[in-house]
Amino acid sequence: MLKASAKSLVQLQVNGQAQEISIEPRRTLLDALRVDLGLTGTKKGCDEGTCGACTVLKEGKPVYSCLTLAIECEHSRIETIENLAKDGKMHPVQFAFIEQDALQCGFCTPGQIMSIKALLDQNPKPTESDIKRAVTGNLCRCGAYPNIVKAALSAAERLRRGG
């Protein structure tokens, strides 16, 4: 039986890389990413599962990293916003967000993008309502929602054309 209360070594698989961090059980995945691994692309908004800024993919599925204990992610594949651009080239969802003006302050954007990426990985041809449903759990206080939906539609089309 695994027992831990003081710091223990936890192995994470983040963005395809094995990482080992020494953490207390109370460390959330969000703090582990931002503080222990320096991956600050994932944002801390409410820190209580209400805003969606901290959305990352765990085994390909969007979850709130603020309500996930890092110690429970041992052996799980975690993907963050930092994994999307490849060789200096933006991911089609990132490109579409800029092209469609889908952000103002940008704080919710990494979470929005991760939710949309998860949707497009599963469903390459989503409807507008599929997209709205996919980003239900991501709040945007600037109110960029219409352009977020447009960006997702545009990214889906770009991905179908091969990126």
Added chain:
Amino acid sequence: MKNFEYVSAPNLASAITQLQGSNSKALAGGTDLLTEMKERIKTPDRLVNLKSIHEMQGVRDDKDKLWIGALTTLSEIESHRFIAERYPILAQAAYLTASHQLRNAGTLGGNLCQSVRCWYYRHPDLTCWLKGGETCYAQEGINRHHAILGNAPCIAVQPSDLAPALIALDAVVRLKGDEVDGDLSLDEFFVLPDEGLRQRTVLGKSDLVVGVSIPKPAASSRGIYLKSMEREDWSFALVSVAVQLNFAGSKVGTARIVLGGVAGKPWRAKSAEAVIQGKVLNDSLAEEAGAAAVAGASPFEHNGYKVVLAKNLVKRALLELNK
């Protein structure tokens, strides 16, 4: 969040033993528990992770009933083909719960056992009646989300969407632990809190929900889950209703009408069921059933709207099923 010891239980027996220790809490999806721990409403010394427990996993079709393990996520319930085909009200209830991120982590067992959403309970600096204090602040305070039925000393409502749907399907919950052990109708699993027991389920501190089983519905059975929210999505129910009807020809055979968001437990509206039993549904009968469902309601200052909402949701659900 206060630090704690984290243990991962390999099986049910071990989890129950671990939970007997002082101030231990069971951890499944964590989407509710961690919010309470961050606010220091709960400050366990030990979390017992249940997610490796085989007995609590999986969805199985056992001929005359469907078994859903307590660790099944809300996303799995929502997207399970068999559940959508045979128990659409359960799939609808899961679909209408929370957000994608929360459904990917939150589990059936956690959904049934989640804490109330009352803002006085959730306030870290208030010791309300449910937390062992003297006063239910909601009764004289802001109570627009609170109960209209049940007359309990704490007027927070039971927040689960799955619970009304499962009770309408006559689900039986399997429990394992020291104080309760065995199968119990889900309707009896939920209790209104009282002076002797300031809690909302029959579970003792080291008891666990293992899963639920749902009897196979008759061929003539139809159901619907309707949920009214302050916004279109990702919100707790103001009022919800789960209705499952067996038809005998054009008449209603047996009926289950269960309301959410109106009482400290999922509220089975037996008097509304009695109104439609053996009758052919029509507009006025549905209206009568709606009125019967809220006949005993005693709203507070800010939640009188729930009486009308519940009445009309029952009516609408019945008319939808009669189409």
